Amino acid sequence: MDLEPRDWSVVVVARWNLAILTPAGIGKYVFGLPADVPMEVLVPMDGLSPYIVRHPKDGIRAKTEQLRLLIEPEQMNYDTLDRAKQAAVCALTLLPVTPVVAAGINVGFGSPEPLEEVLRLLDSDIDRELTDATFTVASRTVVRSLKHGDGLLNVSISVGEKGSRLLCNFHRQSDQHEHLRDWLGAPVADIRSTVERLFGALHTS
Numbered sequence: 065m066d067l068e069p070r071d072w073s074v075v076v077v078a079r080w081n082l083a084i085l086t087p088a089g090i091g092k093y094v095f096g097l098p099a100d101v102p103m104e105v106l107v108p109m110d111g112l113s114p115y116i117v118r119h120p121k122d123g124i125r126a127k128t129e130q131l132r133l134l135i136e137p138e139q140m141n142y143d144t145l146d147r148a149k150q151a152a153v154c155a156l157t158l159l160p161v162t163p164v165v166a167a168g169i170n171v172g173f174g175s176p177e178p179l180e181e182v183l184r185l186l187d188s189d190i191d192r193e194l195t196d197a198t199f200t201v202a203s204r205t206v207v208r209s210l211k212h213g214d215g216l217l218n219v220s221i222s223v224g225e226k227g228s229r230l231l232c233n234f235h236r237q238s239d240q241h242e243h244l245r246d247w248l249g250a251p252v253a254d255i256r257s258t259v260e261r262l263f264g265a266l267h268t269s
Contacts, residue, residue: 067173
């Protein structure tokens with residue numbers, strides 16, 4: 065499928081203390097950097113969205129909300145995704161008393177066009193019935209949750225006015241730091257091979 069990488073990220077859902085995860089706190093507890101290392105802080109123009117802190121060398125950036133720590137690779141490739149995973153593990157290691165809920169690794173792909181291969185995957189009698197009843201289907205989505213180790217691989221495939229999208233969400237729910245560290249610490253090669261195997265299965269279906 066002719067899909068480009070899009071929306072890659074690592075997310076840890078927890079009751080983060082935003083008084084600790086200031087820009088300096090992100091540098092210390094997420095990036096694991098000494099206090100004297102300068103970092104770029106992107107301040108949102110709306111004054112409401114969380115600020116974004118960029119790692120000076122690793123090509124990743126992080127932001128925190130009340131319940132989410134989001135770490136994004138600025139270039140969507142597996143090497144940079146691995147550094148984002150390592151930063152999330154660092155936060156879980158250095159902030160061990162933070163109540164945690166879940167962790168996820170998102171590997172997304174998209175196209176501005178409604179690709180024929182994706183449309184074929186979404187072909188359904190339901191759409192034909194709705195069309196016969198003079199309804200217009202604006203978008204279509206299928207979601208599957210696949211067993212993956214101790215967690216789930218949630219696969220979402222959609223087509224709409226904004227094109228085609230496929231999202232692989234490697235999800236692990238647990239209130240134990242070590243469980244989430246193990247999940248995020250899995251070799252990035254395993255994630256890559258799983259995504260490639262999924263593409264292969266969808267391409268041949």
